[in-house]
Amino acid sequence: NSFCTLLARRRPSATKNKLFSNLSNTGTMWRFLAAAAAGATTGLGATAVWLAPAGVKAGEFRPDLPSITLDEVKKHRDPKKSVWVTYKGGVYDVTSFIDAHPGGRGRILLGAGSSIEPFWRQFKIHDSDEVRKILESHRIGNVAGFDAAAAAKEEAAQLAAAEKMWDNEPERHPALQVKSQRPFNAETPADALTGASEVANEVFFVRNHMPVPGEVDLSTFCLEVKGENVRQRCHTLDALREKFTEHTVTTTLQCGGNRRTDAAKAGPVKGLAWTSGAIGTASWTGFWLRDIIAEAAGSDGNVDTAEGSHVKFGALDRDAASSFEVSIPAEMAMSPDRDVLVAYKMNGEPIPRDHGFPLRAVVPGVVGVRNCKWLKSITLANEESQSDWQQRDYKNFPPWLKTPQPGLDCIYDTPINSQITEATRDGESVTIKGYAFCGGGRGVQRVEVSPDGGASFTHGAELSDCDIKQARGKRWAWYQFESTFDLKGDAAKRAEKTDDPVFEVCTRAVSGTQDVQPAIAAPNFRGLMYNGYSCAKV
Known part of the structure; x- marks a missing residue:
């Protein structure tokens, strides 16, 4: 009881009693305690750490959770306090997820205090089991008196209004x-x-x-x-x-x-x-x-x-x-x-x-x-x-951050990079082609080629400025590169041991100000500005 009291202090007061009143089932209580303990140590709070019973799908009725009225859900729209949303028959406290939402705070707040279904139907990227699994991890209750037919009718009306935003999309080329x-x-x-x-x-x-x-x-x-x-x-x-x-x-x-x-x-x-x-x-x-x-x-x-x-x-x-x-x-x-x-x-x-x-x-x-x-x-x-x-986005995030931090510097000039876009092999002869680019007008001095997966770089690729006249300090456009070479020596030793050996060739670019493309770029949770070696197997 003392542990429950301690945990309850971490929960928004509007739901303390409702949530704990439904914990009479021993199995449910222990699932909650285990999850809440994790929440307490991570600072997420217990509202975000309910564990779904095995086999339960997002939005399905959960007998282990309390019923919450839609009027109560509507009260939770302020990101400084709490944000709740509904999905089918489920109620979710997504407060702790707002800053982690890949689409930005504004998008997730579209559904604050109401159903997120119309917006999920608009933005098709949400239509995946993985996204629904993430949502279900924030489940706090069931919609009281949920009427699936009435909800579907209301959501259809909302969706029809939202769909109008997409009426003016242009035609696109099929090769994209x-x-x-x-x-x-x-x-x-x-x-x-x-x-x-x-x-x-x-x-x-x-x-x-x-x-x-x-x-x-x-x-x-x-x-x-x-x-x-x-x-x-x-x-x-x-x-x-x-x-x-x-x-x-x-x-x-x-x-x-x-x-x-x-x-x-x-x-x-x-x-x-x-x-x-x-x-x-x-x-x-x-x-x-x-x-x-x-x-x-x-x-x-x-x-x-x-x-x-x-x-x-x-x-x-x-x-x-x-x-x-x-x-x-x-x-x-x-x-x-x-x-x-x-x-x-x-x-x-x-x-x-x-x-x-x-x-x-x-x-x-x-x-x-x-x-x-x-x-x-x-x-x-x-x-x-x-x-x-x-x-909150497009910033220089350090490797240890997992959510946006507004105080960080924004990304402006892009780093030195090269990319192999075509790699072919005929016996021991390999030809690679690709592009190289460096932001800030710094240009590309050379593209180096490795025949052995980046262990050593043995020669430079032929570099073309594509007849784009670029002044020093204003080299705004990419360069194209090409290299044809024979696989031999160390490269042969590093071949995959198959009947038809596979080799890995890599490139790295050097900018006009001596910035060198790294073997592996420093990680960040958004995967922004990746510029590690470009490699292709041939």
Whole structure:
């Protein structure tokens, strides 16, 4: 009894008695005590550590748990206190999971105090036994008087309303390798990356966080410029063309999760299972961001670029929780050395809808998430964006963290990386091809080749800049590499012992500032910015 009293103090007062009143079954009590002890030692609290009886599916009636009314569930919507949700006939306390949710706090809070089913049906990534197992681990009760038919009717109405957000999705090329349908995410096939200077718009990787905005009427659309010490502006696309000089920059964009499947080999990571195709190079045409901001700043064009000052990018895409927003340091936005664009063309054509029509922020050398699509506003501020994409994700997470920590530095420039996209073997002769890239304009000095799984590097690959003219410090685009060599010596000793031996060849890149691609990248729970050796078996 004293142990139960101690544990009850760790439980929200609204459910203490209800939960403990249903623990008359001895087996249930011992399951609870064992789980609660684990919760006490981890600081999760007992509400998040109920153990489901064997064979019970998420949302099914649990005789070992109390009944909780929907009115009670509705009271728990505040993430600072507690957040409860329902799924079918189950009630779940997901408070401890909010910060760990891979989709961000905003997404999980869509269902706060109510059913999460409509949103799970929207975002198909949740449709897996593993996700339902995670949810069931947060089970605290049954929905009192649960009426499956009535619940299904209400959820159908909610789903119909939510479905409208997806009515405007564009058609996609069948060659894209789809990672999720809602929101749509897909990578470029390896064949379209190999030997390419620019990736065709149709097969350029797509990274969406929300539904694609509906058709934009250019006769009424305007880009807002506002914020600290600037005159508010709202430029139509025609006005931008008239007021500002056009520039074209060829740059490589890379999702922060590119090569996440390689990161996952070292341990569990959260996020889409990107292989090596969440990257692409394109020519972007538009106007210097610094010119647009300077015009709004007045006659002297002076803008505060002190540390802490940021330029926020607001976007047209949104869901029921929020609209997309990120920011970059004002110093980066205003620097002539960074070539930040407000672009309206991609590879010489109007930007496709999946890639940000009508306007996109293009921040060369910087992780893809800061290259805001569907740009609708530019805001000068004395702090960075407070959105989940800025505060809780795409950060330099250390290996020991398992949940987001807002105080960490954001990812901007991407690290040195290389990737084998094609590897063939004819007898002892091997040919490999691939790409190499380093963010921050640092460029790639060389790509080294290992015939023995990374034990030694014996020669450099032939490196091509794809005829993209890049000034020192502004090497924004990738390089393509190729190497043909014979397997011999140490490589032969390291072959797998089969009738037809298998060899492992690897590459590592070195940047123009002598950054060297590591054998294995430091792990992080999101699998971001993985840049260990790229290896292929032949």
